[in-house]
Amino acid sequence: MIRLDKVSKTYRTDKVETLALKDIDLHVRQGEFVAMMGPSGCGKSTLLNLIGLLDRPGQGTIEIGGTPLKRYADRQLARLRNRTFGFIFQRFHLIPDLRVIDNVELPLLYRSVKGAERRGLAQAALEKVGLGARLDHYPNQLSGGQQQRVAIARAIVGQPQVLLADEPTGNLDSRMGAEVMDILLKLNEEGTTVVMVTHDEQEARRADRIVRVFDGQLVA
Ligand SMILES: Nc1ncnc2c1ncn2[C@@H]1O[C@H](COP(=O)(O)OP(=O)(O)OP(=O)(O)O)[C@@H](O)[C@H]1O
Ligand SMILES: [Mg+2]
Incomplete structure (x- = not known):
């Protein structure tokens, strides 16, 4: 499904060059739940x-569904990203001025899905994460765990093949973290591929496989 071959990435600023990733070979299979672990700054994000x-990588190749990304123009790449991936972040990244339902509808706006259909899909996604009764709330009227569940609904509303979660439980207490983890596992059971960064060994053990990153490299 996703294949990285000898991928490296260097960040350059005025003064420093950081080799963030070096020679990464990674294959994520369809339907897998991969946990990614490693110390702060090692290159997980x-x-x-x-x-x-x-x-985009500095060196190396990335293939999605067998097609190397180099073959795609920028516009095609944006489309592929929008259709293939859903993103979840540690800090939720919800828009405070929008109601829950409108936050979840957002990714569909970029796909020009019509109003009524948008609403229906967003509502279904929110029901899936147990928030069917919170459609008209604003993010700051919800608990942290609920906010993250809204973010998950937003990530899955377009039915992506792959969910990418960067420390989705990092800002949650253990009970709310476990709820979020349960939802991710359920989505995975239903067929969604999941790649999740976590600092929590217990969570990571619930994945099919743990990938460990150290100093920009994968370690066995
Ligand atoms: N936009 C950027 N510009 C310059 N350097 C960057 C940039 N983003 C990350 N880096 C550097 O690249 C390295 C890897 O960063 P990255 O954010 O991938 O780490 P991480 O494993 O996600 O850490 P954490 O667990 O703290 O989130 C770090 O040394 C970081 O300082
Ligand atoms: Mg990070």
């Missing part, structure tokens, strides 16, 4: 961003 086509 960088790797997730490359997998999710939010950034």
Whole structure:
């Protein structure tokens, strides 16, 4: 499904060059739940961003569904990203001025889905994460765990093949974290591929496989 071959990434600023990833070989199979672990600054978010086509590698190749990304023009790439991936972040990234239902509808706006259909899909996604009764709330009227569940609904509303989650439970207490984890596992059981960054060994053990990153490299 997703294949990285000898992928490296260097960040350059005025003064420093950081080799964030070096020679990464990684194959994520369809339907897998992969947990990614490693110390702060080792390159986990960088790797997730490359997998999710939010950034391009310096060296190496990335293939999605067998097609190397180099074959895609920028517009095609944006479309592929929008259709293939759903993103979940540690800090939820909800829009405070929009109601829950409108936050969840957002990704569909970029696909020009019509109003009534948008609403229906967003409502279904919110019901799936147990928030069918919170459609008209604003994000700051919800608990942290509920906000993250809204973010999950937003990530799955377009029915992506792959969910990429960067420390989705990092800002939650253990009970709310476990709820979010349960939802991700259920989505995975239903066929969604999941790649999740976590600092929690217990959570990581619930995945099919743990990928460990150290200093920009994968370690066995
Ligand atoms: N936009 C950027 N510009 C310059 N350097 C960056 C940028 N993003 C990340 N880096 C550097 O690349 C390295 C990897 O960062 P990354 O965010 O991928 O780490 P991480 O494993 O996700 O860490 P954490 O667990 O703290 O989230 C770090 O040394 C970081 O300082
Ligand atoms: Mg990170």
